[in-house]
Amino acid sequence: MSADELLQQLEEQRAAFLALEQRVHDALKQEKQDAEGNDACPGTPNLAAIGRQSTVSIAEPLRKATSGIASLMQTGSALSVDSDDEDDESYYVQTPLPKRTLAEDKLREYLRTYDWSPAGQKILENIIHNGRLKHPVLFHKPSRANDKAHYAHYEVFDVSTDGSPLSITGDDEESISKSAGFWNAFREVNQDEEKSTTVGRIIVAQEPSPIIFGALHFAMNEHFDMDEIYRHLVESEITSAFPHRAFDEDPRRQRTFTFCFEYFTIIGDERKPMPWQSSDKQVGESQSHIPLTRCSSVVALALLGDPIKKVRNTSRRTNAKTKHGQVYDPFSPWIVLNVQACPDWESSADVHDSSKHYVNGPEAFLQTVLMEFRDARRRYEEIYRRITKLITPPPDFIFDEELRDRRLFEDSNFTFTRGYFWAHQTLGSINDSIKAMIDAYEDTFTEEVWEGKHKTLWPLMDEEMPRNDHFRRKAYLLRKELEREMRKLRTQIEENNARRGEIRDLRDQLFSGTSVLESRKSVELAEITILQGHNVKLLTLVNIFFLPLTFVTSVFGMTNMPTEPHFWPFGITMVCVCVPFLLLIGSLNTTKGYEFWKTRCKALFKTIGWFIRFMSGFLGRRKDRKKAAKEAEAAAAAAAEKHTETTEDPEDTAYREFPFERTNTVLSNFDELGDVSTPGIEMEKESSSGQGDGESQNGARPKKGWWHTGPLRGIHRRMQGHNRLDSQTRVTQVV
Template sequence: MKRQAQIDQLLRQLDAHRDAYLDTFQRAHEALAQSLASAATTAGQSGTPVPSLPPRSMSREQRSPRPSVTLSEAQTRFSTGLSTLQASSASKATGEESEDDEDENLYVQQPLEHRLFEHDGLRDHLRSHKWTDAGRIILNGIINSPARMQQPTLFPANSGRAEDRSHLSHHQVYDVGPDGAPLQVELPESESGPSNALHIWNSIKEINSPKKARRAVGRITIVREPSPILFGAIHYVHNPTFDVDGLFRSLVVPGASSASFNGAFDDDPRRQRSFIFNFEYFTLIGSTCQPQPWQMADRDVSDSYQIKITRCSSVIALSLGGDPIRKVANHSRRAKNRYGYAYDPFGPWQVLSVQCYPDWKSNTHVHDSTKHYVNGVEAFLITLLSEFRDAQARFDAMYHEVTKLITPPADFMFEQKIRDALQFEDADFTYTRRYFWAYQTLGIMNESIKAMIDAYDDNLTDDVWEGKHHTIWPLKEEETQRSQYYKKKLANLRKKFDVEMDRLRAVVRENSERRDEIRGLREELFSGTSIQESRKSVENSVTTIQQGHNIKLLTLVSIFFLPLTFVTSVLGMTNMPTEPHYWMFGIVTATVRVPFFVPVGSLNTTKGMHFWRSRTAGTFTAICAFFKWLVTCERPSTTIYDGPSLRLRRWSSTQKADGHSKVEEDGNRLGVVEPASPVMDKAAASMIARMWNEERQRKIASTLDV
């Protein structure tokens, strides 16, 4: 660690010497030019020719001296050799950024507006701003703590470890000049501050300082894992340019990756000129990292098989300065604003990237002086491309961890215990929960990747890449040299984006294939466990049968002694005779036990059970028939005939002793009641009903005789 600090110090000294050399070279060039000018005036009067000074044409490495590197960059450059210390000369080897004959007019020339933010202004801003719910969540412990707001400095004042973990925050701030080269903002030790939070604050609080000879046309601000007070500083500095409240909402509120490029018709002028891409997915928590309090995360993983992950998010925003170049009509039927404004992609610009990834795996070599950005759009897209690459790397890391989670150990084929553990579930359902978690996690990862791809495809369309979109980065004149150069740059960037999109789609396919494997493992585990449970059920059935036999034996013994208990209870009464006649005990015992044991013994067998069941059913049927016979009494139906309709009737009765009886009568009598039909006699009737019928027939016969 000490050696790395020495290397970093030497590199900074080398940068300082190089800057001093270039500054001396510039002053010498200007002094020589003035001397030659005065000599030319004198020589012009005398007619003596004056030698001309070569034009001051600074190469790229002269226009864009190599910025001071951080410690991580120093490690990389030390391992690759001192030749990488040259700044822009390295770009000539790439072939992409090596056009030395480029004119600076191809790049943005309008400088950024100078702004300076003070510490007291930050305090007033934190107190007076109307914070949204997301802002209050992020700034918890700052805006709701009067004691903290009354402290002399809002930032940690001491170097080293800070209570709010701001010592782990990382930042990169670049000023982009008229040549398009991003130079990292480095402060002298006297201005940086003792703590890391103060150093970040001092780096972002002033934009395009007039003290610098090189005016900035654009600024790139990247802050990784900011502490709450640094979030407040970001809000204070960038809220005039961006809708930072909306950016905070994108970081805090759970959702999916999204993009907001169509703000031209918004009421807020900041949103009209802003283009935002929000990343949201999940990542592995670093070994010594800690998620933000508002991030969903596994903070205490008790299960040994679970992977420690967290929800992560970041926002990348571009704001274009200057005046609008076009007034655009809004053709939407539900539009609130009839018109919007489009801004020139070659105006002054700012790019803001806030990253909340507790893994310290973000790529820190995105911007350097070897690159030259034609405008803010290119800088924004390169920053966005880097985020896509980081996301793809994080998805790969999670995929490998899930694969290790479900993959059997190397000695799986040789250890019986391991095979049994994977084939049959244990009492804690270890592998069922493991497969369920892995299956669902890969599914959520796929949804996150698809949302990122959809956000890219829906917003960065062909018209945007070609500069023909009516609100997103439109070109004033497509045939100019600057426009053609810009479109060439975007064409190269688009190829790189297409490569990253293909890689992300490959990750989706790999996750889907792994999910199919997990589903198969889960089904095999279910089958093996089901077979094991079936065998256990058979064993339990045998045990149950044995227990039934034991209960049966106990019941038989109880039944054997039950009659004896009854007899002894009866014969043991005090009012029984006291003479010892044991024959009475034997007779009573036999009389009680024989009728008792016969049905009980027969009921103990299947045949006996069926026998007594049938006999019992027959007995109940007979009893029911007897009661029906007692209560059933059916009256015969009668019909009254009047005189004209009376005719000869004949009926026979089967109730007489000889079995036949015929009676024929003709008459014309009114009110004669027809006798009952013989069918009643044939029907099954009770004795009472039969006697009543015979008596009625006798009365009818006597009436006919009269």
Template sequence: MQMHGGSERFPTAMSTPDTRRVENLLRELDAQRTAYIDTFTKVHEQITQTLASTVSKDVLRSGTPPASQQPESRSQRSQRFSESRAGSDKHVTSRRSPAGLSPLPASSTGFESDSDDGGDEALYVQTPLEPQSFDLESLRAHLRSHQWDKQTHRILDGVVGNPSRLSETPLIPNRRGKLEDRSDHTHYQVFDVGPDGSVLPVDFSHIEKDFGRAMAFWHAIKEINPETKQRHAVGRITIVREPSPILFGAIHYTMNKHFDMNELLGHLFADENSSAKLFRSFEDDARRQRSFVFNFEYFTLIGKDCEPMKWQLAAGQEDRKPWHISITRCSSVVALVLNGPKIKEVKNPRRRKAKDKGPVYDPFSSWQVLNIQCYPDLQASLDVHDSTKHYVNGPEAFMTTILGEFRDAYRRFSEITKRISKRVRPPLEFMFDSVIRDKLLFEDDEYTMARRYFWAHTTLGIMNESIKALVDAYEERFTDEVWEGKHKTLWPLLDETSTRNKHYRKKMSLLRAEFDLILARLRRLVDENNDRRREIQDLREDLFTGTSIQESRKSVNATETTVQQGHNIKLLTMVSIFFLPLTFVTSVFGMTDIDDPDYRDFTIVTCTVCVPFFVLIGSLNSRRGLTWWKIKTQAFFAAMGVFFAWMTGREKPADPPELMAVKSFDSQSRADTIRLRRFSSMQNRNERGVVRGETMVEEPSSRGEGDRRVEDGLALAASVSPAVRPSFGMGRVGTSRIAEMWGDERERKRRLTYGEDV
């Protein structure tokens, strides 16, 4: 490398060996990180089992649990899991994770870390979360008494409004295996964040092993900062994926004090674009004033052995074709609540306002983050939060959770684009197999390719709109002022020069850079989708062109067949018409009442009947003959009407409009014929005089007479109807090109004779 000014000057692009080396190092780093996390998890589980067995032995010796683990009141005791398996919440508490045991040293909880980020606790939130505890009976009462709106009632279908279900014991399923309400598909992650910002998973794997995942999730969310815990958490992150209706009710019960859960569940159910609701200081509900919500709405592929929820939009199994891509509309919500006191009030800038001022809460107060994901694909990221991270406050954890959702959204959108491209693009065999080419170029009877192109083109367009809404929701809300802590209502920093606030802005700037990267990927994905749409449109136009040509050829063949059938029918008709009068005559002469028929009479009758009939049919077979017969028939009926009027002594009836038009046309035609004959005779006499060399100029009287004849002829020609007027200069109506040429020559000679311009 070239040295410049005492420092290395790196080339603009690394060579291929360097790139491979960097990739190998990154892979090794990922492998080491994964091994570290696995080892930490195993150590954590081993410590948990050892402590649980130690506490169990103490309980067996003394007969009662330690005083630190005894419940405060009878109402806080959990219900027994089942009659066949003895045990209560008191027994389960004895097997709780290290985060809930007093004998465990503080260093093993994960709250103290050797990392540089976790060295100074003054940089992090120090106010612990308010302790809380819930039990199943309180949950049952909440599900019965709460006023559910229409949307949340739909999400909790089968639980709310179902007395038999609410009376079941246990209320939450406590067995492993496949469950009817699909609680076994629910996945969760719960983390407690300590005063040094470290993240510790709340582990109840021993309950999940014995009583199922639904019961383990209930124990993870029913308690926060119990008295048995030596070092309390200042923040909590709760992530639940694909919860069943009863677990939706459990989330609603435990979180309704901090969040407007009807609002959050309504976002999951509503058919809307992604949105962010962050500036809510002027809301009437105090829970909304403290909370910040980001709602994700887009699409995903349905995973194997997964089913969308009843309220999610998805194609039915009966509508899925072999080429069908199983897509469902999915949603998630990320919410943050700040539990501390307000630090200031801001004025409401709206003209129509219900409140003049609104509170702003301290971003360094105790907090909770709730993330509910409804994606039936089992593709969510599980490494968004881990023990290697240290969160300064709730906004940082909130933005990190949103960043993980953005990454998952990009991965899901990319997978849908790949599936659609694979379905609509011609396979490689297209270049060599004529059968595949014909299949893609010409449409079949079920319009398979047209349907496929239409669906793919429209779906990619809808996906682009969803991606744009997702990007806009982020860019319109998280401005530079928000990231720098200068916004008036969204996480403002009162003292920007303090060490804690500087550390917070530094971490937020790094987080913002990661957001910029994922947003750039989403924008590139929109461009790729637009390119795919143009390709699909070209393929669809080629399909329409090929199919149109094919249909045109089929139409020509069908027309030829129709014409041939018409000729055959006409021939059959003519043959039938020929034999029809003969049949009539033979039928008459075949009567048994006629004695000794004479063949001469038979011949006369046959000719009398058949010949007029054939003439009539032949004339009616042309348009001219049909018009002639129509005119004659109308004239006949008119004459009959006159005759009957004369016979009865009445006035002559008025001719119908059709007959009057016919008479007018006949009289005009006769007058035009007479004028035409007179004009032709005059013109022929003049022409004969010119041919013989006779000059009418020498005799003034003769020339005057000739002028008058010409003028009379021109006037007569002008009075002739255009329908029967011949070309001027022709003595007789010509029927050939030679006659027209002779007529033109005579006209030229006439004009030379009378001195007119040629």
């Protein structure tokens, strides 16, 4: 036995001892008060007030006697308080469940005619669409395993008036299948009068087959909202509880309490998730991931008794349809339904046994919820161990250099990067799931619920009743167990966070090592590229050496060349072509030579550009001069015509007779008609119209054009003189 189990047993014994001591103290106090009231001497305390009197009967040799601590040590039950309380049937539910029996024909008709919800259609797809309902037998034979019956686990416990659960095994599994035996076990309630009365029933279905899903819906839909339960199983949600529904419109929800678990688990060997479950497509385990699947479970409690009181709906919503809610007695007849969809081998199968005594339905419900928390924690611990094994190097890592290099540098498939990323994100999702579990527990089971003072959730109307006190003490032990699981889950979160930090460090080291390796490879590739460049350069030089030779040989190889056998022309040509070309190439291969030829080429290209601009401007000026001459001729003709229209005098006649003497007069008249000079002359005027020593009117030196620089200055001046002379000549001719 481990240390935790010993501490747990010691704590339970201590709680039982303290409870028994308190009751003895209360009994002695009550006995003293009764003696003083009767004015009599106090005698031996009446231990009947403690509960049921502890006696050892010969007729009942198997009944546990003596104190509660002895009972704890003998039975080892985690939830028993003392044997006297366990044997007192007044502490347990006494109202039996309603009698009921279900037929297979009714089940077939129900499966065919019920309006299934989307979640129900997904779960029962194989039953509804594959023609199974037309088969004369709904449940498979034992030899058939296509309904996954060999993976499923079913349990039905009938709880009698003494609180002990009795397992109903149904028929022999060798003659019928598990599904048929499970159906026969829960389809009847209180039909055998020879057996003890059933006040409560616990139904556990782990990995049920589709036909069992349909049978459970048919049998339990009267007490539970099975569409809601199946929706919680199918849809991806977080762990949540739905206990406070006294004001719901559906009467079934008013009397039921549901706790939905949602987490992850490793796909078990030879197990396969259901079609509607989210799971890893790659079932086999690899170096970068572990096959996981979504795991869902629902624990629901239904109280079938009559309501004990009404509560007013104090919601501020004006459209609330339910003004008053129903509150049910926690000691009513009850049913606990537990449906699990976890494709692994980790589910607990020994939670409910005859050693336990359930006071009422809430205790059995809490015990089942405790089992689910333990299973979830155990599954998460297994995932944590597998992830740790996945990312942790093998023991030979310290001594094997090859293993170290494999962990330090990434391979072509990015194996470790994939594994680290998957592990880091998976642990983060697990932490979120665990936090949702803890929040659901703490938000649901508050201090008022544990003390029985909540208005709608399991209220204890008379706190002085012995059975209420007994229930509170057993709930106290369950609360300790649940809080212990919460602490372990919080510890699991801390371990997951620490492992995530380690994974980040490994990932950073992997990235660092891979980056360094890639940098070195880049340098090596650069060196190889440089060597290839040198080889290409050498090959280019060889080609350049043979290029002029090829040119010369091609020229002398033409058919129209002289055929005399004299090689000196060929030699001279080859030297004149090859030597300058090779010298030019050699000069370009040096830095100074390259800069020299670069400067000279730039100057040459600039001169060529200037020459092109000069020629384009010169041609443009010639066109402008011709145009100006035509305009001048037209203006002169117009002026002469105008002059002839005026009155003639002798002087005009003389002028016409002697035209050469009127040149100056015509020129003066021609100046009045406007400037007929060419653009070149205008530019000369503008440039020569400065004040004093060639400065402009504003005092700044005139901007020189490209024609003022270099040896072109004289050419420009001569062209200006020719343009001026040409203009005067044309004017004289016109006159």
